[in-house]
Amino acid sequence: MRIRALAGLALALSGCASMGPSTIARDRVDYDYAITTSWKRSMLLNMVKLRYADTPMFLDVASIINSYTIEGQVNAGINWPGGAATGAASGFTHYADKPTITYNPLLGERFTRSLMTPMQPGVVVSLIQSGWAADMVMRMMVSSANGINNRFGAGGRARGADPAFEQLTGAMRRIQASGAVGMRIAADKGQELTVLVLHRNDMPAEVAADIRTLRSILGIAPDAREIRVVYGSVPLGGGELALVTRSMLEMLLDLASAIEVPAEDVRRGIAPAPASFPGDAPDYQPLIRIHSGDQPPERPFVAVPYQGHWFWIDEGDYGSKGIFSFVMIIFSLMDTAPPKGQPIVTVPAG
Secondary structure, eight states, rough: OHHHHHHHHHHHHHHHOOHHHHHHHHHHHHHHHHHHHHHHHHHHHHHHHHHHTTTOOOEEEEEEEEEEEEOOOOOOOEEEEOOOEEEEEEEEEEEEEEEEEEEEEEOOOHHHHIIBBOOOHHHHHHHHHHSOOHHHHHHHHHHEEEEEEBBOGGGGGOBOOOOOHHHHHHHHHHHHHHHHHEEEEEETTTEEEEEEEOOOOEEOHHHHHHHHHHHHHOOOTTTTTTEEEEEESSSSSSTEEEEEEOOOOHHHHHHTTTTOOOOHHHHTTOOOOOOTTSSSTTOOOOOOOOOOOOOSSEEEEEEEEEEEEEEEEEOOHHHHHHHHHHHHHHHHHHOOSHHHSOOEEEEOOO
16 A cells, blocks of 8 residues: 555656746745835835945846756565565655845946936926826926926035925926826937927916916926927026936935934934925925834834834835835836846855
């Protein structure tokens, strides 16, 4: 009976020639969750590092190669000493799951391209056109629009926003909601050019008032129906919107400047107090609220330890979660080219 059972096991193992299809449903979801969670924690940690004037390091998961092995062996024998039959049987199975994960540091040319290069103005307009809130996109990604300066909370360029900037972003948000402005891509001397188009004549009175406000703040000509979007501090005429856009590093520095840090760290000079400026509204709120404490939070969206403290975004803070996810999407858009000659760290995780 035992011999028959082991023989059956061997036949069953031989039937498991392909394990791959049955592992996809499980592994794909598990690796997706693990990579997403680690990516969120890495982004938050680097923002906290910037808050403490520490060096950020971005480490991409370049590849995951998983191999499975299942083996079985059965040994059996029968002897007939003196006419009496005796038998012996033995067997074993072996299962191995051996993932190999490759990490790719963001260095050199990729670092410069991904973190130091300003966003193209057309990307800013495209994000607004695709539905991201215009006021949020402008606050995060633009340093100035036709010479109207945004707030910046970090480093030697820290400054408050010009009073007109909040009026500008508020008017843009309401105009966006009305659908009164569209965009198109034009060609100019072989280069793509983004053009804003005022394409509605039957707009409500309040939207028309917002467009007049926008024209007045930006110095756009009253009869201009198409507005060229360019990179620069000053427009060439009444038909241009000149944006000085931010790099990914500038965005992270500005967002990191509002991270809550323990009062003791501020007192000891380990980190500065959050920046505040005379022009800030009494109820000014940062785009992302990142809290700190001595104990790990109970229900965070993302949390990391750093220098004996915990930093986190609350699970119930929907606005901060959405903008944090937006930052991660923008970061992924900044580097789409394959790495060239970069060091690679391959770790057998099995």
